[in-house]
């Protein structure tokens with residue numbers, strides 16, 4: 385284990401990952417073209433760094449290589465690198481090359497999760513309890529009589545719940561036995577336990593940028609060095625992802641391929657196959673977070689779980705009922721091999737002996753009706769997503785929101801890098817969005833905001849009015865606060 389150090393410094397200097405000229409030229413090529421060309425290149429590279437698509441501490445190609453890949457003169461690239469250095473996006477050292485940095489990057493403190501009832505909270509992506517929860521709780525109380533004569537401790541999870549979870553994987557196309565299921569108190573506990581079990585001293589951990597902040601906290605607090613690959617609402621740049629596995633050979637990778645939090649991206653079957661193939665080649669364990677995998681909004685076939693491509697037990701799948709049923713039911717799980725289930729149990733027992741039987745009975749009861757519940761959630765979320773999108777289009781037409789096909793949040797691009805300042809101003813107007821940097825590994829993502837659509841339509845419409853007022857105010861007084869975290 386690599387617990388001892390806490391969060392290590394991310395910026396060792398000198399750049400430990402390289403990006404070659406051809407790949408960088410391709411990423412730059414997606415940017416709008418402006419003149420002079422050196423400035424277009426420099427702005428595009430700084431944008432890629434700010435958006436987390438080229439991570440900080442990445443060694444850029446030699447000037448002549450990038451010039452050749454872009455088909456421009458070397459002087460153009462020299463001028464672009466000089467601009468990046470002047471604007472503190474690049475550091476260089478004789479003999480060591482040039483690597484990407486941010487002027488003020490990173491936070492080592494975990495991001496606090498404190499939901500608030502004082503504001504319209506678009507920062508917390510948690511829907512109210514599903515219909516039928518109370519009835520299921522009464523049923524669970526009835527079924528409790530079968531358990532009260534026993535000890536009440538089920539260290540691996542309640543047997544009937546392990547069955548129900550395994551059955552659901554089988555229905556989704558992934559053969560699974562109850563012995564492969566380890567029940568946890570929510571998926572966050574599953575992520576933290578899996579990281580604890582799998583992380584070796586000195587390991588690097590690959591995560592998406594943006595990603596789920598509490599998973600990032602768990603990884604950092606375990607002492608890992610974090611590496612990022614960019615993801616956008618359009619998905620993963622698979623060439624970049626493959627390159628990351630081959631260059632870094634990370635010990636561990638944490639990804640959210642199903643309605644990725646916060647971008648909403650969905651990885652297709654082919655990409656899942658490539659992901660597992662590269663993990664196998666690199667000797668990487670994969671933690672796949674399926675917390676919102678059951679929350680498809682639009683119709684259409686869903687890809688099989690990532691673990692369906694696994695042949696040697698390197699994929700650990702984390703799941704939860706928090707988003708499908710209710711966050712107040714603290715029930716999640718890890719799907720892995722039976723020997724790993726035993727190891728997870730031993731680690732958990734250092735601080736928590738077992739989950740609550742009542743919660744597990746309630747979840748078991750509701751999971752028997754999973755298809756009806758999925759359909760109900762899907763209707764609710766489609767209505768809410770569409771209301772939020774319509775309100776944004778009307779009131780904030782220059783924002784560019786994603787249209788997620790599932791999950792609970794949309795990820796919007798802002799025309800200016802003011803997300804943290806806007807989040808602070810919004811709170812003054814009674815609404816609570818999540819600023820992009822909360823989801824970044826290193827202070828990037830100031831051009832993004834995450835908005836949850838778990839509130840009813842009238843509340844969402846009101847929230848957008850308030851956001852619009854706060855946005856106008858922010859553009860007039862563009863203050864950039866640091867250290868404000870809303871999850």
Ligand SMILES: Cc1ncc(COP(=O)(O)O)c(C=O)c1O
Pocket residue numbers: 509569570571572573596640645673675676703704705706711715716
């Ligand atoms: C991607 C992801 N993972 C894990 C969690 C934690 O969920 P739980 O309440 O099951 O611990 C969340 C909750 O927002 C999430 O979005």
